[in-house]
Structures are given as C-alpha cells and as structure tokens.
Amino acid sequence: MGTWKKAQLACATMLMSAWTVTPAGADSLGQAIADAYRNNPQLEAQRAQLRAVDEQVIQAASPYRLNLGINGTFAYDQQRQRNFLDNFERVSNRRMGVSVSASQILLNGGRTAAAVSAAEATVFSGRERLREVENFILLEVVDSYVSVRRDTLLVAIQQRSVDSYSRQVQQAQARERAGDLTRTDIAQATAQLEIIRTQLLQSQANLEASRSRFAAVVGRNPGVLDPEPQLPGIPGSLDLAYRVAENESPTLWQTIFNERAAKAQISAQRAERNPILSVTGSYGYVSPDSYQTRDLGRAISGAATVTMPLLSQGIIGSRVRAAIAGQQQAQFLVEATRRSVDQQVLTSWNQTISSRDQVVAGERGVTAAEAALEGVRRGFAEGFRSNFEVLDSEQRLLNAQIIVATANYTRYVNQANLLAYMGRLQASLIVQAAPEYDETANLAEQRRHQFGPFQTVLQPIDKALRVPNWSERSRPAPLVPAATDANVRASTTPPPEGALGTALPVTADARPPLPDPDSAPVR
Template sequence: MTPSRFAFAALLLASAAAVGPRPASGQTLQEAMALAYSNNPTLQAARAQLRAVDENVPQALAGWRPTVQITGAAGQTTTGTRPNPIGPSGNWRSRDTTQVQASVAQPLYRGGRTVAQTRRAENQVLAQRARLYATEQQVLLDVVNAYVAMIRDQEEVRLNTNNEQVLLRQLQATNERFRVGEITRTDVAQAESRLAGARASRADAEGRLQTSRATFTRLVGQAPQRLTPPQPLRPPAPNAREAAVMAARNNPNVVAALFDEAAARDQIDVQFAALLPQISVNGSVFRNTGQQAGGAALDGVRQDGTSVTANLVVPLFQGGAEHAAVRQARQQAQQSRNVVEDQRRGAAQQATQAYETLVAARATVDSVRSQIRAAEIALDGVQREAVVGSRTTLDVLNAEQELLNARVSLVRALAAVITASHNLAAAVGRLTARDLNLPVPLYDVEAYYNAVRNRWVGFGDYTEDAAVQGR
C-alpha cells in the first residue's frame, strides 16, 4: 500500500469537503452567522424581552401624569314612613336617582417615588440591552462551534472512509499472500480485525456528523451547504492578563450586573418613598338627580357642582411593612454588588481559559504537523521492510493507524484554534454582529425604546414603527 501524502494546506482544504454531492458555491462562517443573527429564535426572543423591559420606562413616567376618570351610578330609591299599627298605611314614594362625576387627580410630589422608579426602569433597560448582547454573542458562538464541528466531522468521516478503503485493499493483499504461503493465518486475522475497527470508527464519525448537521440547522435555520474553512480571529489582547482585564470591563454579563446593581440601589429610594409625604391636586365635576332637597324627596331635583382640592398625606405609622421593604431593598442591593464581583471574576476566568486554550491549540497544530511528517516517513519505511520480510503485517497496520490518528488530531487541533479564538472574543465582549462586521442589518436596541418612552396612550404593537425609526 502506498501512503497518501498531503501538505497542511491540502488538509485544510480537505476539511471543507462534505460527504455526497454539493453545490458549487460555498457557505462562509460569516454568512452562517448572519443567517442566525436574522432568524435565530433564541435571539428573536431576547429582542422581544428587551422590548418588554423598555415598557417599564413609560410605566414609571406615568407617575408624573394625571389620572382622569368618570364614575356614575343609576338606580331607584324608595322611601316612606313606617305605618301606624292602628292607623292607615304609611306613605311610600319611589324616585329615580343618577350620579355622574368626572375627576382629575394630578400628583405633585410622591416622596420621590416617580423619579426613583424612572431611574430604576432606565437601568433595567440598559441591563437588558447588555443581556441581549450576551445572548447575541452566545448564539453566534454556538454557530461557530456548529460550523467548525461540521467541517471537523466531515473531515474525520473522509479520513476514516479512506482508511477503511486502504485496509480493505490491505486485507485483499494479505489474503493473496496467505494463499501462496508467504504469511500465516494470524496476519490475515490481524488485517480483518483492523478493517472491522475502521468500519466502526467510520460509522461513529458519520453519526457525529449527522448530529452536527442537526445542530447547525437548528441554530442557522437551514441545512449546511458546502462549508468554507474559516480563519481564526486575531486575539483582542496580547496576553492572558490583558484579556482578563478587558473581559472584566467589557463582558456583557458584567455590564448587565452593573446596571442591575444601579437598579437595586434605585429600588431603595422607591421603597423609602412610602414613608414620605404625598401631595396631589384633585378636581371634579358632578351632577346628582333625584336626591333629597330640604329634607323632602322631590323628583326632578338636580345638584351640579365642582370641587378643587389640594391634598396632603403624611404617613406616620403604617404597620412597619414599609420599613421592612426598605431593609429588604438594601440587602438586595448588597446582593447585586456581590453579583457584579462574581461576574467580573467569571469573565476574567473565561478570558484566561480561552487565551490559554488558543495558545495550546496553536502549539498542538505545529506539533501534530511534525508528527504527521514523521509518521508518513515511518509508514513508508515499514512498508518497504515488510516487502523484504523484516516487518510483519501488524507493524504495517500499526504504522497506518498512527498516521491516521495524527491526521485526525490535526483536524481537531485546527478546529480548536478556531473555536478558542472566538471564545476569547466572546469573553471580552467582541463577538457581536457589529464587531464581526456581519453582512446583515444591525438590530437597533434604542428604536423601540424611543418609540414608546413618551407615549401616553395606545396598546398596539409598535415594533414596526421602531423598525422604521431605526433605519
């Protein structure tokens, strides 16, 4: 058997080869990420969640606005005197009554609750935007992993299929030599055993390929086409220490935790407002008909009137629940501060791990390339020595297996380089559609917020209005 020799570039190109016929055009990693950015349901759900959180701001601003309402009542009232037990029946009279009142209540001071609720709502919006970016990064990173896994598994299927064909020819040659008495039955059994193992490895590789294909389809929204081998990203930091510092500052989970902490501090003011005075102005217009006038119930009597009052409410003691709510909010703010530190440490750990994994994967690629060159030379020598009888069939099979293992290791190391570079970018917050310059319109996180922030009425879906505004 003559071993197949190919250079590193040829192996990289072979990584793009898929099993079965495929279209001529290739699908790049950027195109796959752009498709996921546009239609991935996880990302779409996160955007809808952000729009829902945007509505917290107009709800908080409603505390500045007047409340207008109309109340009314209509019915019948029956009155009369109790009959004298020895006299005639009492005098009973029925009349129709109506009451209509329109009132306006304008809050002037609510103990600072409206200001605190507005600040809290805006911090919640900013925190949710950071979470949206975290979700976006995770979706894109999942696409990268699925894309690279497809190429890796396709290449492993190709290598195992080629190895199975080589071992089949090896078994045929071994049987011929056994028939002429050059080797023993043991050599044939060894070749048969190695071929059966190769078939099992090929079947396992095909199963993993189908799994990767299903994962790719779920994330991207369509089946993979002819995939083009991607290049690793340039590291955003020169060393692991600077990557950790950058991640502790820019990671979306850290940013979200910081705004969550600010919102938790605002919640203290929201709860404390219940202990402060409340000032409001109320105005009303009313009309009552069928009421009693001058002590007598007369049909047709109508009362009209207006009232304007300034109201002051000073809470003195309300059972202590408000004090407990303030204490609770303080503890929740302390919890949020600890969450910030935990997120910073976690982001730094992720960045350090991704950077070191990238360095190790690159070193592995260089080492395995040298291993492949040496294994090819060794296999060629073992085959030549087996022809003259100084090597056995098992020696040849072992040399072939070592070369196959080295080539599979190279494929996996190349995949590890690409995924580690993208993991590093995600850890430092640089794996967004904007950072990657994806060929897709970017989602405007402020468009819906601007469309609903100062809206007083309306209960429709303003997503389309926000989309027009964002363009």
Template sequence: MRKTRLRRELIGAIIAPALLIPVAAHAETLGEAIVEAYQFNPNVQASRARNRAADERVARAEGEFGPFISGSASYDYNYRRLRTNGELAPAEHGFTPTFGVTLSQPLFTSGRLSSQLRIAEANYGASTADMRAAELNLLANVIIAYASVLRDQNLVSIARENLDLLGDQLGQTQARFDARYATRTDLDQTRNRLLTGQAQLELAEGNLRASRNAFRNLVGHYPDDLAPLPQLPGLPQSLEEAEDMGLRFNPVLEAARFDSRAARAAVGLARSDAGPQVTLQGTAARTPLSIENDAVRQFDAQARIEVTMPLYAAGRIAAGIREAKQSADAANQVEEQVTRDVREDIASAWDRLSANRRASPAYAEAVTAAETALQGAREQQLAGQLTALNVLDTARDLLNSRQAKASVDAQLYIQHAILLAAMGQLSPGRFGPMTPEYDPDSYSRTAFAGLPTGPLVELLDDAVVMDGVTYTPVQQERSEEPGHDMAPAAETSPAP
C-alpha cells in the same frame, strides 16, 4: 446569579473542533449563515421583544409622575312608590344620567416615583445588555456549529481513508496468509482493526448528522456545501489588554452592573414607604336632583390636597428596607463574581488558543512522520522484518495524528472566536456588510404626555431619594501570574 454566562452557552466550545477545507463554488459562507441566524433566530428575537417590553416599563414609570384622570358615566332607571297611612302614592320612575370626572396628581412621594423610574431605567439597561449577550452567544454558537460541520465532514473523510487503508492491508495480509507468509493471528488482528475502523466511520457519520442538526437549530436550515472559514479580527497584544477590553465591553458584566444599580434604587423605594405622600385630588360631578327626570340637576366640584404617612406598621417597613439593603449587597457581590467569571473566560480562551498554536506545528510534523513510517513499515513487512501488527500500529498512529491535527486546527479558530465573544468584540458586521445590526433605539415608544407639573414633581422627588447602602467588602483577586504569553500564529492558521 445570571445563568447567561457566555462560556456556559457556547455549545461544545471545548470539544467541538472544526477543520478548514475547500468546497465547491456557490457554497454557503459563514457570513450568510450569521445573517440568517441574526435576523430570524427565535432566541434573539425573544430577547429583542423583552428589551422593547423593558423600554415600555420606563414609559410606565415616567407616566406615574403625571396626573391620572378617570371619568364615569351612568344612565339609571329608578322606580319609587311611597306608602303613607296605608295609602299608596303615585309611582315615580324614569331614566336619569350621571357624569363624573376624577383627577389625581402626586405632588410628593418621598422618592417613591423617582426610585421606580431608576429601577425601570436600570432594568432596561440590563435588558439591553442581555439582548447583546444573546446576540454574542448566537454568533459564537453559529461559528462553532459551522466549524463543527466542517470538522465532522473532515473526520468522516479521515475515517473512510483509514478504512480503505485497512481494507488494502487486509487484502495484503490475506494474500500473505494464503502464501503461508502470515499467520492466522496476523489475519485476525487485521480484521479486528478493519471492524474497528468501520465502527469509527459509523460514529463519525453520526457526529456529522448531530452537527448538522445543531446548525439547523441555530440557522434555520441544514447546511449544504460550506465555504472555508473567514479570517477573524485580530487580538490584543497581551492577556491584560484582553481582560481590560472584556471588563469594558462584555455584555454579561454590563448587565450585572445594571442589576446592581436597580437593586440600589430598590433601597430608595423601600425607604419611601416610611415618608409622607402628598397628592392633589379633584372631582367634578353632574347629578340629577330628581330620580324620575333630568330637568333639575346639580354640578359639584371639589379639590383637596391629601397627605398620608404611616405612623406604625409593626416593623413591616423597616423589614422591607433591610431586605432591600441585603438584596443590594447581594447584587454587588454578584457583580464582582461576574467580573471574575469574565476574567476566567478570557484567560482560559487565551491559554487554550496559545496552546493550540504551539501544538499545531508539532501535530503537522507528527502526521508527516506517521505517513513516512507507515510506508516504511509496509516495505519492511514485505521484507519480513516487521509483522502485520507493527504495520497496524503504525496505521493507527497515523489515524490518531490526523484526527489530532484536525482538532487542533479547528481549535485555533474556535478559541479565537470564543475569546472575541468573551471580550465583547463579536458583531455580525465583522463577517460582512450585509448584516444590519439591530439598534434598540429604533423602537419608538410613546413619549411622556403628562402635565407640565410632572417634571417639577420628578425634580422634587428625585432630590429626596435615599438609596445609600453599606456594602460588604469584596475580596479582590490576586495579581496576575506569569506564563500567559500568546504563541505566534502559524502562517497557515485560519485565525491571525
């Protein structure tokens, strides 16, 4: 099974939230980051090179239908001296040239050449789909890395504000302790929370540095100021529509379908080993009749049709056919599994996005409530109605609510992007017209240059291909379950 499933290559997709924050002018935009990564990322460049190599393998398979012509030439020095009845004859020696041309043209291969061409074309289709999957993964990962930097910048700010708040609280508690209104326990508890806040700030700054490293890995440079995340394309009205789009456009599933097609063509290739092979062969040679000079020479030409067919192979050919059938059956099952994986990826991203849309307003209210509670707790502490621990607990509630709100807001964008990627709907052009999409057809390989007999041989060979396979029945997934309705997007949500 391919290891290129989109969900396994999206770095930190589930745990990498990002917050949208305004930045200074001349900030780098997501579109600019995508342009640079799309044009220069080594992984994507490698996938494009592999696609061009697969295209050349199609040309090689087409060339097998044409003739193979080879030439040979030699310039030999020969020396000969005969001994007759004990007497040596005069030596004969000299330089002589020899020239030859050989032609081989397949006429009928029992479907071998056509099967090889079908395999090459299917592999090229799979390579094109793999290239598109690599581009989708890159776009999704750049979005996640971009959002992760924004997230960690915001979480660092939250940690610093929390540390400042705890510092003020420690000052107030120290003053109350000096005035004998607070106990040593109150002072130690406040110091404990302050030291914990310092540790949380260190961790937040470390996470920010790690996110910046991930950004550099994908884009090629460290981020400076980052602009707010742009609006993403809209989504279908229902999960069923989203899954239908994924089944039509997801490149990983498309690659699995081409793999299944190639495996079926391999059955025809294995069966061709049991059939006759007809080849037209011709030779022409110019050779000297004397070893010491080229004054007298002869020209020979020969043409023949050669038919070969295996009569007994000790079961090797039959085993090869059975192996190809089982491989085709396996590829068919893999295609069904990838289909399930695509449905799972889409449904999971859909449900996570819906859950985050429902959670975002609740967390927003939680932050407001925690801010009000903290202000009231401080006033009640001054009035002697609450202890320092009550104030510290309220401050911790505010910190947790702010962090959770930042995470949910980021997931609204990240899960939206992941859902689009699983549906096969992410493209660089959606983030700005300045990104020219790579066209695999822009690579022009050398056209077929065989004799006019090539297409006729291909037509005859293609007619006898035997690639029929009886597949093991595929278990179908059960029907949809209720409860996958998408929550409405909040007006302040970064993603529609």
C-alpha cells in the same frame, strides 16, 4: 504501491488544506451568523423580553402623568321604611349624571424618581442580557459550523483509512495464499479494519448531529461550508483580554446594572416615609332625583390632599432593610461574576494557545507518520517488516490526522468563546454591513406616546426630593470573622468500607418515605 501512495498524498493534502480551500458555491460563516442573528427564535424571544422590560420605565413614571377619565352614572335605589303611621312605605331614588374627573400627584417624596431609576437600570441590565444571549447564540453558530467541517474531515480521513486497511487485508490474503503470511496476520488486519469501520460509523453519526445543531441555531440545513475566516477582535495579549472583558463583557455588566437597580430600590423604599401631595377635580352634570335631562345640574368638585405616614406598622423599615440586603447581594454577585468571566477568559486563552501548539505538533506528527508508514510498507514488501508494524504505522498516521483536525476545531472554538465572554462576538462586529437590531428604539417610541403635561415640571422636583447623595447608601454587609484555627477537624469515624450499595430505601408503592415534620430539628 502506486495506488496506496496516491491515496496517502491525497489524504495529506486534504488534511493540510481543508481549512483554506474554498469550494465553489460554498456556504460561509458570515452568512450563517447573519441568518442566525436575523431569525434565531431564542434571540427573537430575548428581544421581546427586553421590550417587555422597557414597559417598567413607562409604568414607574406613571405618577408624573395626569390621570383623566369620564364617569357616567345611571342609578336606581329603593328602600322600604316605616312611616309615622306605623306603616311601611317604599322610598325610591333615581339619579343620573356624567362628569370628567382628573387627578394629579404634585409631590411624591422622591418615590417616582427612585422607581424610574430602578426601572432604567433594569432596562440597561436587560440590554446587556440581550447582548449576552446574542454572543452565546453566535458562539453556538460558530461551534456548530466548525463542528460540521471537523466531522466532515474526520469522516473523509476515516473513510480513506478504511480503504487503506481494506487493501491491506486483500494484500495479506494474497500473500497468505502464497505462503508469506499466516492467518494470524490476516486476522490482525481484519480486526483493525473493523475497528476503524466502527469509528467511521460513529463519525458519520457525529456529522449528522453537528449538522442538526447548525440547522437548529441558524434556521436552515448547512451546505458545503467555506473555511472559517480569522475572527476579528481577538486581543493580542491576556492582559488586554482581561481589560476588554472588564469594560465590555455583557455577563459582567448585567450584574453591575442589577446592583444599580438594587441601590435605587433602597432610595425608593426610604421615600415611602415622605409626604404625598395630590390634587383631584371633577366637572359634570348630575340629576339627583330623576332621569330627566332637564333636571341635570352642573357639579364641580376639587380637593388637595396631603398624606404623611407616621406609623407604618414597621413595614417601611422592614422593606428598607430588605432592599439593603438585596443591594449587598447584588454587590457580591458583581464580584462573583467578574471572577467567573476572568476564569473563562483565562481558560479560553490557554485552550487557544494549547491547541495552536497541538496543531503544529500534530502536523509534524502527520508528516513523520506518513514517512514512517511509507518506509514500513516498503520494508514489508521486501520481507523484513511485519504485518503488525504496517498496521501499527497505519494507526499512528490516523491518530495524528485526527489530532490535527480536532486541534484546529478546538483552537477556533476557543477563540470564539474568548470573544463571547469579552462581549465581542456580535453580528455587527463580525459581519460587514449586517443589519443591527436597535434595542433603544422601543423605549424611546413608547416614551413619545405618553401624555404628561406636567411631567417636565414634576420630574426635576421629585428628583430633588429623592436626595440621591445619601438615600441609596447602605451599610456594609457583616463580614464573617477569620477562623482562629483552620485545621481540619479530627475524624471520629472511619471512611466508608464494605460492599457496594444495590438498593434504595423505597417503600412498597415505589415512593421514598417522607420525613416526619415533627421530628425535624428546629434551626
């Protein structure tokens, strides 16, 4: 009895304090987050993708910049043609030259300004996408971290339960030899022992799976893990959580910037109807009849070109309508995403509250189950409690301990999930003195490296020609009218009945028959 009581007290102490005791030299959640933020390949890939998206701004602004090049010519032409004597003679031509040519768009009808606005909105959306990936990768870090701690605790609980049931079997065997118990009592204890042993084996496999998840997302195998600290930034009320998500959720703001990019696309397509003014020029030396450098003569050319579309075969109007539909789609997706984020915030909040209450109830259950088991064991030793009651009390205590461990895990992970959907599960907001990836540095550097001597003059002119007050507006999307009768149609066939289906309609070569395209209905 003394050995069992010490084991039970040790198990209870471990269960109540496993979330607060810090082992020496343990691994911390903050270090795991910092390591994942620094070298997680999925996060690094998303940063590289954002750098690729940055280049869209450089490419969109290219018409503002000077196009300059060197052209070299070294050519030989030969032609046979009939002369006035009715004979064929060979006529050849040799020429060479070198020149510098330049071209510059002066007025672009607002096309470039709209394209730059769309590209910048796409970059902002890409930055929100990077924040979203960071939030959910760190959510996986938190999840795997507490999963390892939960599964480690479950293994310890079930190992202690196996040890306790093993002692129960031994005691039953001893009392059966003394004539106090029957073989049925021994069989009951043995069966329960083997059931718990299988659960222990599954918990050990779950622990290794959680450790592998940790290694995959963090980049190293976990050691002994510190208790997880209270996560910063959790709102004090559900209404505050909704407001924070409205202002900070990267999932939501990603769609908002996509809608802004779609608006700019409307302006860009409408600008295709505006005139373009460009100038070109070249300067060089050309020899039109020989390869002799002494025959090289100076050549200068220059032109100003105005292009005004009149009839575009309907393509411009079609592209404008497509851009309007794209903006309408993006606008609806903003609202759909807002609802989805609010749903996730509500679910995470409720799960946090529910699991908190489960922890409290579970801890009370553990205390009551321990007291009940102790009383039942005492009664069993005195002969007025059955072996079945002891086994039942053991199982009840084990269930209560598992509930507490699982509820602690659920509560913490849902707090992290709440932060992720609000946009606050970021390394810079959780880890003190964490280095932060500057998502704006790449675009700023690339802009500094561009050569555009006329851009500072042309850009404001092009923006003025864009007419942003009306060119980005689109007509409202057509709405589906309300149903005049919302009742469900009367069924004309009975519900499915009969035997279970056992085969698929496949042909002899194990491929399903393809439908006849000629018999398909036209929609």
